[in-house]
Amino acid sequence: MNIAAAATNENLAEISNYLIYSAMAVYALAFVAHIAEWVFGSRSKVARTAAALSPGREKGREAAEDARDGSEAGADSGAAAAAPAKGAAAGGKASGTSVLERPRPKVVVRSSAGRRGELPDGPGAAAGDEQGDLYGRIAVSLTTLAFLLHSAGVLARSLSVQRAPWGNMYEFSTAFSMVAVGAYLAFLVAKKNVSWIGLPLVTTVLLDLGLAVTVLYTESAQLVPALHSYWLWIHVSLAIVCGALFYLGFVSTALYLFRDRYETKLLDGGTPGGFATSVMERLPSSASLDKFAYRINAAVFPFWTFTIVAGAIWAGDAWGRYWGWDPKEVWSFITWVAYACYLHARATVGWKGRKAAYLALIAFACFLFNYYGVNIFFNGKHSYAGVDG
Amino acid sequence: MRTTDTGSGTGPDTGSDTAAGTGAGGTSGTPATAGAAPEGNAPEGNAPEGIPEETRLAREAESQLSTAPGEEKLNVPSIGAVGWARWFWRQLTSMRVALILLLLLSLAAIPGSVIPQSNVDSLKVENFRKKHDVLSPVYEKLQLFDVYTSVWFSAIYILLFVSLAGCIVPRTWQFVGQLRSRPPRAPRRLERMPAYTTWRTDAAPDEVLGGARRLLAGRRFRVEREGDAVASEKGYLREAGNLLFHIALIVLLLAFAAGQLWKSDGGKLIIKGDGFSNTLTQYDDFKSGSLFDPDDLESFGFSLEDFHATYEESGPQKGTARDYRADVSYWEGADGREKQDSIKVNHPLQIGDSKVFLNGNGYAPVVSVKDGKGNTAFRGPVAFLPQDGNLTSSGVVKVTDYRDAKNRKDQLGFQGFFVPTFGGSGSGTMFSQSPAMRFPVLFLTAYHGDLGLDYGAAQSVYQLDTKRMKQFKKPDGSPLAKKILPGETMKLPNGGGELKFEGVRQWAQFQIVHEVGGGWALGGALAAIGGLAGSLFIQRRRVWVRAVTGADGRTVVEMAGLGRSESARLPEELGDLAYAMQNDAPPVPDEPETEPGSRHVEHDEHAEHEEQGKKDENDEDDKASAEDGAEASPRGERT
Numbered sequence A: 001m002n003i004a005a006a007a008t009n010e011n012l013a014e015i016s017n018y019l020i021y022s023a024m025a026v027y028a029l030a031f032v033a034h035i036a037e038w039v040f041g042s043r044s045k046v047a048r049t050a051a052a053l054s055p056g057r058e059k060g061r062e063a064a065e066d067a068r069d070g071s072e073a074g075a076d077s078g079a080a081a082a083a084p085a086k087g088a089a090a091g092g093k094a095s096g097t098s099v100l101e102r103p104r105p106k107v108v109v110r111s112s113a114g115r116r117g118e119l120p121d122g123p124g125a126a127a128g129d130e131q132g133d134l135y136g137r138i139a140v141s142l143t144t145l146a147f148l149l150h151s152a153g154v155l156a157r158s159l160s161v162q163r164a165p166w167g168n169m170y171e172f173s174t175a176f177s178m179v180a181v182g183a184y185l186a187f188l189v190a191k192k193n194v195s196w197i198g199l200p201l202v203t204t205v206l207l208d209l210g211l212a213v214t215v216l217y218t219e220s221a222q223l224v225p226a227l228h229s230y231w232l233w234i235h236v237s238l239a240i241v242c243g244a245l246f247y248l249g250f251v252s253t254a255l256y257l258f259r260d261r262y263e264t265k266l267l268d269g270g271t272p273g274g275f276a277t278s279v280m281e282r283l284p285s286s287a288s289l290d291k292f293a294y295r296i297n298a299a300v301f302p303f304w305t306f307t308i309v310a311g312a313i314w315a316g317d318a319w320g321r322y323w324g325w326d327p328k329e330v331w332s333f334i335t336w337v338a339y340a341c342y343l344h345a346r347a348t349v350g351w352k353g354r355k356a357a358y359l360a361l362i363a364f365a366c367f368l369f370n371y372y373g374v375n376i377f378f379n380g381k382h383s384y385a386g387v388d389g
Numbered sequence B: 001m002r003t004t005d006t007g008s009g010t011g012p013d014t015g016s017d018t019a020a021g022t023g024a025g026g027t028s029g030t031p032a033t034a035g036a037a038p039e040g041n042a043p044e045g046n047a048p049e050g051i052p053e054e055t056r057l058a059r060e061a062e063s064q065l066s067t068a069p070g071e072e073k074l075n076v077p078s079i080g081a082v083g084w085a086r087w088f089w090r091q092l093t094s095m096r097v098a099l100i101l102l103l104l105l106s107l108a109a110i111p112g113s114v115i116p117q118s119n120v121d122s123l124k125v126e127n128f129r130k131k132h133d134v135l136s137p138v139y140e141k142l143q144l145f146d147v148y149t150s151v152w153f154s155a156i157y158i159l160l161f162v163s164l165a166g167c168i169v170p171r172t173w174q175f176v177g178q179l180r181s182r183p184p185r186a187p188r189r190l191e192r193m194p195a196y197t198t199w200r201t202d203a204a205p206d207e208v209l210g211g212a213r214r215l216l217a218g219r220r221f222r223v224e225r226e227g228d229a230v231a232s233e234k235g236y237l238r239e240a241g242n243l244l245f246h247i248a249l250i251v252l253l254l255a256f257a258a259g260q261l262w263k264s265d266g267g268k269l270i271i272k273g274d275g276f277s278n279t280l281t282q283y284d285d286f287k288s289g290s291l292f293d294p295d296d297l298e299s300f301g302f303s304l305e306d307f308h309a310t311y312e313e314s315g316p317q318k319g320t321a322r323d324y325r326a327d328v329s330y331w332e333g334a335d336g337r338e339k340q341d342s343i344k345v346n347h348p349l350q351i352g353d354s355k356v357f358l359n360g361n362g363y364a365p366v367v368s369v370k371d372g373k374g375n376t377a378f379r380g381p382v383a384f385l386p387q388d389g390n391l392t393s394s395g396v397v398k399v400t401d402y403r404d405a406k407n408r409k410d411q412l413g414f415q416g417f418f419v420p421t422f423g424g425s426g427s428g429t430m431f432s433q434s435p436a437m438r439f440p441v442l443f444l445t446a447y448h449g450d451l452g453l454d455y456g457a458a459q460s461v462y463q464l465d466t467k468r469m470k471q472f473k474k475p476d477g478s479p480l481a482k483k484i485l486p487g488e489t490m491k492l493p494n495g496g497g498e499l500k501f502e503g504v505r506q507w508a509q510f511q512i513v514h515e516v517g518g519g520w521a522l523g524g525a526l527a528a529i530g531g532l533a534g535s536l537f538i539q540r541r542r543v544w545v546r547a548v549t550g551a552d553g554r555t556v557v558e559m560a561g562l563g564r565s566e567s568a569r570l571p572e573e574l575g576d577l578a579y580a581m582q583n584d585a586p587p588v589p590d591e592p593e594t595e596p597g598s599r600h601v602e603h604d605e606h607a608e609h610e611e612q613g614k615k616d617e618n619d620e621d622d623k624a625s626a627e628d629g630a631e632a633s634p635r636g637e638r639t
């Protein structure tokens, strides 16, 4: 009986491995499709930021205007143009909700037009090109398929060990990238403008899974007694979700820095190279990227706080002290303080913008180090991760 | 205020952003400055006098959306010691310095994760000291072995918390003030607010405003009617949450500090059948905080009735522990009844403020030693300490009261290993093959002489000091060593008696921790999370409604919204509110098309003189700016 059960479990573990490998293969295809999307994406339509920002802006604005898909009537120049997305969002609702017997009032959104103004977001990788768009859709479909395989793999692993599938670094890594992709797809479903994350995300997911199946791989097995606790579910699953979302924020922040530099260069009358222009023009504006990163980081921060508190409660039960400056605890604390720094920086004059963005990058680096670095380099009480460092 | 979320306000942008902002709407600065600058206290670059009433009102509209302290320039004070003290205090409680202190705190925490810490693992610190004889004294000086209690680490967080307190108190006052005052008056030019909508209706202005009041109050805005407008504000929980969060941090810190200062933490190894009562002398090892008093030890005790361990039976991790359980009976207070409970990993036994944790387990061979006269010199279980995961254990048996065959007083020491599962003689290894007891074997060698128990320093019961002892030899001169199974005996040469391996008992290692303030720390942490959620998920925003009779006798309704940061939700909310208001004040289309732009032909007259004033004011403004566009759409230049 026991042996039969063990055999099923080993079978399941094997199935899990096959599923993860298949997911990797499909992610690789999605990666290729994303590359194709970027390559075939039209370049002709993408220089509107440059047009809007380069000297002779008056004309540029108009050009930018024309380039816009024009969901809003051409009459709204100026303010409406400055916030096309929002204007469209508020106004678009009116036409979309035909069930209502009267139209929704139209809300005019005004932005503080700094020197840079509120730049329109880039059109995305495909930039309106039909072929590029097709590849883009293929990439998203493939990513969805890969995500399903990936999740099935994680589930099979969980069934094989009959516990939460995050007891060691291999399991943590696979769950981590699964959540990141899941969050990305959820944003897409919610019609958020996140398709720009696709390529960097798929790339890192491939790297992460590659590392997981080679370096970090651990046979499926039961946990040491210290990990037998429902806090494992709460604490570790939250840590995974926080990490995955922080990662999306990180990508956004990194792209913000590039895009911001690009915009600054244009403002100062420079001419960025063709490649930079082609890539940067298709990304959302620096303001949008920054806002996205902030929203994610701010939203995740309370959950990260709770992750640490949950860990402390667990430590209190398992080790007789809720806080003992174990390396893992130290680095969780450092990560937490770093994100608090980032949030503070955004509310502090002279620190917002690029400086805050650097803090966000550092904070995420702390998170990563807490995960990989601490498990591998230090051995504290948290070292049952199943890697021989 | 716009720069909060756009993040574009660095470098060359900052200046122009502010300038443009001021020109464009009279809404200058950032939330920090806007919050801190009470009305009339204009940011630099605006002459305080001569700001148009208009701009002043607009600025008032934004004032106090947050209680964040404003940033002050690092201008050096001129007036003596008091001036300096005040300057220093201002710096300390500024956001910038708080930020720097936070950064320092995270940096300062790093060395503690790299260098072994004596309060975490003192053994490692010892090893480190032995290995690095140059570095260690330097580390010692810098308190790098005790980072988290070091002077410099404490200095950072104490400064941080002084800063925090110095920041919270005035902010709380300010917030209470805000709660008691009314929402700021409607700015005259609502169309300059970040979200704006307008329509005309046949309902009378009073009706409209009454409806607006009810609607806004119903949606839990704080509402205030004045003149031709209704002012309202919502989302105070954001600020309250933020204050709660920071206060909770202080509670958390105090609770943690109290916990450290009054903490006691000791270990006790108990062999199955034995007991423990909670007094200082009964502990094997004991640590306590600097304010701990032995009288703080709570009165209780327990004995280990039984111990269960289960191990992985198959698979790659075969033999690793699955579960441990210690069944104990315990009593509490001077005349407490015995109660039964079990202690598992992750499930300590809680008695009052103390917790008893299960930390480890092992085996204690039961031996009896007969001396040269045949009298029992020693009998009992002796705990052996595990050396590896399979519980290969080492230990010693000390016999103090021994006489040899010639009735001479002597002392005996047995030293050796116990393995719960011996691999068999053919296995070529003495190490245990499993932590479970399947083939228990004891390997011993024996000494006689002076155990050294009478000389000063306390001796470990797990180690044998053989300096003044002589090993028993076999007849062939080689050291006496023997493998014995339960029931077997090891005979000492020359009729010197024997040791009998009678059996094995299990032992469990317990940790008894007494910690105060745990509940406060938990409460603080949860309050902090709650506050944080309020502070980060709730938007503070203002909505104004104005209704006046237009030139054609119809009522012109204007609504505007303003939030602390630009968010897509604000325009949506304003749209919802306007939509709801139109139930009572339906818009009147005057042309078949209901484009808002087309309804305002007459309305333009109403705005005309205002338009004039604005032109002057905006002279230096970027001509192509959003400004004119903003007018275009609601004011219907297309018709």
Ligand code: HEM
Pocket (backbone or CB within 6 Å): A298, A337, A340, A343, A344, A346, A347, B066, B067, B068, B069, B092, B093, B094, B095, B098, B102, B160, B161, B163, B164, B165, B167, B168, B242, B246, B249, B535, B536
């Ligand atoms: C123990 C260290 C501290 C931590 C972890 C911390 C954390 C935070 C967090 C997470 C926020 C939310 C930021 C946001 O609303 O976007 C915040 C806001 C704030 N903190 Fe702290 N804080 C700390 C110390 C301080 C100190 C010492 C001060 C006083 C100078 C301070 C003043 C503020 C203010 C004024 C805000 C509101 C910012 C705003 O309205 O946007 N904090 N803090």
